[in-house]
Amino acid sequence: MSSHSEDLKVLDWEKRLAPCHGPYPGSRKVYVQGSRPSIRVPMREVVQTPTRAHDDSGHPIDLPNPPITLYDTSGPYTAPDAVIDIRKGLPPVRLDWIRERGDVDELPEPTSPYARSRETDPALEPVRFDRVRKVLRARPGTRVTQMHYARKGVITPEMEFVAIRESMRLDEVLDVLKKQHPGHNWGASMPRAITPEFVRDEVARGRAIIPANVNHSEIEPMIIGRNFLVKINANIGNSAVASSIEEEVEKMVWAIRCGADTVMDLSSGDDIHETREWIIRNAPVPIGTVPLYQAIERVGAPEELTWEIYRDTLIEQAEQGVDYFTIHAGVLLRFISLTANRLTGIVSRGGSIMAKWCLAHHQENFLYTHWDGICEIMAAYDVAFSIGDGLRAGCLADANDEAQFAELEVQGELTRRAWEHDVQVMNEGPGHVPLHMIKENMDKQLAWCGEAPFYTLGPLATDVGAGYDHINSAIGGALIAWYGVSMICYVTPKEHLGLPDRNDVREGVIAHKIAAHAADIAKGHPGAQVRDNAMSLARFEFRWDDQFNLCMDPERAVAFHDKTLPERGEKMSHFCSMCGPKFCAMETTRQLRDLALREKGMQERARAFREQGGEVYLKK
Numbered sequence: 147m148s149s150h151s152e153d154l155k156v157l158d159w160e161k162r163l164a165p166c167h168g169p170y171p172g173s174r175k176v177y178v179q180g181s182r183p184s185i186r187v188p189m190r191e192v193v194q195t196p197t198r199a200h201d202d203s204g205h206p207i208d209l210p211n212p213p214i215t216l217y218d219t220s221g222p223y224t225a226p227d228a229v230i231d232i233r234k235g236l237p238p239v240r241l242d243w244i245r246e247r248g249d250v251d252e253l254p255e256p257t258s259p260y261a262r263s264r265e266t267d268p269a270l271e272p273v274r275f276d277r278v279r280k281v282l283r284a285r286p287g288t289r290v291t292q293m294h295y296a297r298k299g300v301i302t303p304e305m306e307f308v309a310i311r312e313s314m315r316l317d318e319v320l321d322v323l324k325k326q327h328p329g330h331n332w333g334a335s336m337p338r339a340i341t342p343e344f345v346r347d348e349v350a351r352g353r354a355i356i357p358a359n360v361n362h363s364e365i366e367p368m369i370i371g372r373n374f375l376v377k378i379n380a381n382i383g384n385s386a387v388a389s390s391i392e393e394e395v396e397k398m399v400w401a402i403r404c405g406a407d408t409v410m411d412l413s414s415g416d417d418i419h420e421t422r423e424w425i426i427r428n429a430p431v432p433i434g435t436v437p438l439y440q441a442i443e444r445v446g447a448p449e450e451l452t453w454e455i456y457r458d459t460l461i462e463q464a465e466q467g468v469d470y471f472t473i474h475a476g477v478l479l480r481f482i483s484l485t486a487n488r489l490t491g492i493v494s495r496g497g498s499i500m501a502k503w504c505l506a507h508h509q510e511n512f513l514y515t516h517w518d519g520i521c522e523i524m525a526a527y528d529v530a531f532s533i534g535d536g537l538r539a540g541c542l543a544d545a546n547d548e549a550q551f552a553e554l555e556v557q558g559e560l561t562r563r564a565w566e567h568d569v570q571v572m573n574e575g576p577g578h579v580p581l582h583m584i585k586e587n588m589d590k591q592l593a594w595c596g597e598a599p600f601y602t603l604g605p606l607a608t609d610v611g612a613g614y615d616h617i618n619s620a621i622g623g624a625l626i627a628w629y630g631v632s633m634i635c636y637v638t639p640k641e642h643l644g645l646p647d648r649n650d651v652r653e654g655v656i657a658h659k660i661a662a663h664a665a666d667i668a669k670g671h672p673g674a675q676v677r678d679n680a681m682s683l684a685r686f687e688f689r690w691d692d693q694f695n696l697c698m699d700p701e702r703a704v705a706f707h708d709k710t711l712p713e714r715g716e717k718m719s720h721f722c723s724m725c726g727p728k729f730c731a732m733e734t735t736r737q738l739r740d741l742a743l744r745e746k747g748m749q750e751r752a753r754a755f756r757e758q759g760g761e762v763y764l765k766k
């Protein structure tokens with residue numbers, strides 16, 4: 147049993163999660179219904195305050211402003227009427243969709259002997275999440291992946307769900323808020339309107355994935371692809387020296403509140419199986435893992451790894467509901483010598499483990515030689531691949547070298563082989579890359595990997611950002627996402643320094659949300675600028691509450707503003723403490739505009755006067 151976690155069955159979860167739970171400020175949770183009642187797509191609606199104006203006779207009037215719809219990753223945690231019981235998990239919103247397809251069996255018990263042993267070990271009772279439903283697996287001879295259905299021409303409820311989610315009710319937005327620069331999309335094919343058929347087509351051709359394991363029925367489906375909104379992932383997970391299950395659950399809830407689209411549980415310390423179960427059962431977003439970490443934990447050392455242990459770990463995690471696996475199958479034996487002259491060698495945990503295994507046995511990477519067997523497991527539960535970049539550069543000096551691109555080329559081969567099994571795929575990318583060398587990564591990935599979604603860690607644009615690496619990574623992330631990356635993995639301020647805590651997660655998520663959003667705008671994604679336009683109008687009209695509520699981190703914006711102007715009345719001020727009342731450029735510009743309008747009014751009246759004959763009194 148863990149030395150860190152309390153008895154999770156008696157823990158006061160409500161108190162623990164209170165800071166990251168409850169509605170967003172100034173916002174309503176709304177649901178857009180699809181073609182059936184169970185397709186309820188969550189969105190956040192920021193309720194705006196009215197604009198203060200004056201009528202023709204100078205009387206003050208309030209002109210209403212429309213609510214602004216935002217993409218919402220937070221799940222039921224921000225729904226005012228939701229009853230959250232962490233011990234029971236979230237409602238299985240997808241379960242009926244999965245069952246009605248008629249292609250899964252319910253298993254009487256987990257297939258993995260290791261999973262069975264964990265579920266029956268009395269010592270684990272205080273940290274165990276009690277099983278809530280039976281394991282589902284594809285019926286023999288069938289595949290249950292979204293790609294399989296898409297290729298058969300079937301639009302699943304998951305596809306309809308993401309089409310509504312990505313559209314964000316754009317057709318209801320006022321034209322003034324739709325003002326947008328055309329952007330430069332580097333060859334992406336973003337339609338004006340995202341339809342379920344477009345989603346199906348993108349998934350069928352492998353250009354997008356919907357990570358949605360049949361055993362993770364709690365998720366609100368989302369899509370990762372170059373022609374959709376750029377997504378971000380937040381890594382959580384304990385290590386051998388820090389954290390507990392309750393802290394990791396808390397980080398997950400915090401991450402999705404701040405905007406994480408997926409969460410990777412990279413636990414490598416105590417109770418990995420149990421930690422994951424608590425996270426998955428309470429996660430409305432897809433969960434990714436690196437199964438190798440747990441396989442290593444089971445055998446103790448890289449050399450001891452076997453295909454059998456690894457395979458059992460894959461099945462154990464697939465039956466828990468993990469939605470995507472990072473698998474370092476492109477680290478081939480012959481590539482290891484290519485890293486010999488690097489400054490920092492192999493920096494990926496998974497990459498270094500597999501390199502060590504290959505050298506110890508002098509054999510080809512067993513993840514590569516067993517690729518088809520792995521694909522069959524993935525297809526039986528709909529787990530997507532995130533093909534690992536085990537040879538990514540760990541410093542600028544090693545960026546874009548032979549080893550890195552050799553692995554990327556193999557990723558392309560593995561992608562095509564996975565598609566033969568109808569398995570959904572994304573490719574992982576670097577790492578540490580100077581800004582001017584980032585585009586080459588995107589160009590090669592598009593060319594070699596058949597336009598499968600590219601998922602990158604940053605990249606970090608310099609090696610000297612420790613303590614601020616979330617900013618460093620967001621700079622590289624924004625650039626590569628503009629070029630076409632579909633999802634960027636966040637980096638926290640603790641990168642290279644220690645295990646992130648809850649606040650680091652928040653900082654990392656927000657920094658990368660800004661990067662992803664900046665990329666959407668630069669690509670010209672339809673509607674990407676609506677939120678910015680609403681913010682700019684609120685700023686120009688000194689609607690402070692709207693400014694706070696529309697920004698990426700409302701709590702922080704309010705806190706910063708209130709440091710110097712804390713009174714409620716100061717939320718009406720036509721200035722802030724940055725420039726002060728006499729030098730507020732926004733206010734000066736407003737006054738100029740008012741003057742110009744008044745002037746225009748005077749000129750119009752003078753013209754009318756002249757047109758009427760220039761007489762002071764009109765003749766009857």
Ligand code: SF4
Nearest residue numbers: 722724725730731732
């Ligand atoms: S005082 Fe300066 S920073 Fe503050 S609202 Fe006015 S122009 Fe903007």
